[in-house]
Amino acid sequence: MKMLGIRKVGLSLTLEKGLPLGSGLGSSAASAAAAAVAINEIFGGRLTEEELVLAGLKSEEKVSGYHADNVAPAIMGGFILIRSYEPLELLRLKFPAETELFFVLVSPEFEAPTKKMREALPGEIGMPHHIWNCSQAGALVAAVLSGDLAGLGKALSSDKIVEPRRAPLIPGMEAVKRAAIEAGAFGCTISGAGPTAVAVTDSESHGEAIGKRMVEAFREEGKLAASAVVRQLDRVGARLVSSIAR
Missing domain, CATH: 3.30.70.890 (GHMP kinase, C-terminal domain)
Structure with missing residues (x-):
């Protein structure tokens, strides 16, 4: 909400998650991604994908450290290469549309x-x-x-x-x-x-x-x-x- 410039509004979020905790499936990143996208949509969808990843990074940092391994693909989909963090640079790897995985x-x-x-x-x-x-x-x-x-x-x-x-x-x-x-x-x-x-x-x-x-x-x-x-x-x-x- 800080990235959206919103200071005086409070929100309560309820999350229904189908991922078990501590499973190695990025459950904390899933929560961060869902929250970032939901809040962005509520306030007009003004943030870009990369800004949403940055918001998710800040959120997940307190739980599992500052890394975008899970939150970047959770928000952007597909395969994402993290080239750097300072500055944050994400590269989308385009998997062929005709190939199923x-x-x-x-x-x-x-x-x-x-x-x-x-x-x-x-x-x-x-x-x-x-x-x-x-x-x-x-x-x-x-x-x-x-x-x-x-x-x-x-x-x-x-x-x-x-x-x-x-x-x-x-x-x-x-x-x-x-x-x-x-x-x-x-x-x-x-x-x-x-x-x-x-x-x-x-x-x-x-x-x-x-x-x-x-x-x-x-x-x-x-x-x-x-x-x-x-x-x-x-x-x-x-x-x-x-x-x-x-």
Whole structure:
């Protein structure tokens, strides 16, 4: 509201959210994005997308730190590359319109606090792993721009810095990843800080079959109950669905 220049109006927001807390799915960013877009719409939609991202950043900072990894794509949709924060510079990566992309999200009944998962990360990174992960990041961008699902999945699955440290902290995660690939997923990794596992595929039906295998792997190898959902890439981002005139 400060960015809109509104100082003397109070608002009360009620949020109905379908994301579990602490799941690695960016639930705090979803809240920040929804609030920013809703308030902007109430007062005439004067803020640009980048300004909305900045508002979301400020809101989420108190909960999970100052980063736009989740809030930028939540507001803008699709794939967003964060080039810099000072100044904030966001690049939209255009995924081909004719290519369908689905995400299989499997969330086990297990708590993986972000603080604990961050503490598991290495304090220093060796040059070979640094070079490798930078190469995978470049390959991921190239795959997104070309609509290469196999390349996208391969890059997604090839982390040598974060996933090797976090996967052992989530019971069954390594088996879940294997199950996803064996079931036909193009790639699989940990979503955010976890414990949700995310796999990529090209159709909803394939996603449902992959999700079933991943749930079974969590149950059999990790001794954890889990649930799976399949969601298509959202190319639009947060938007007004409906409004009620008062």
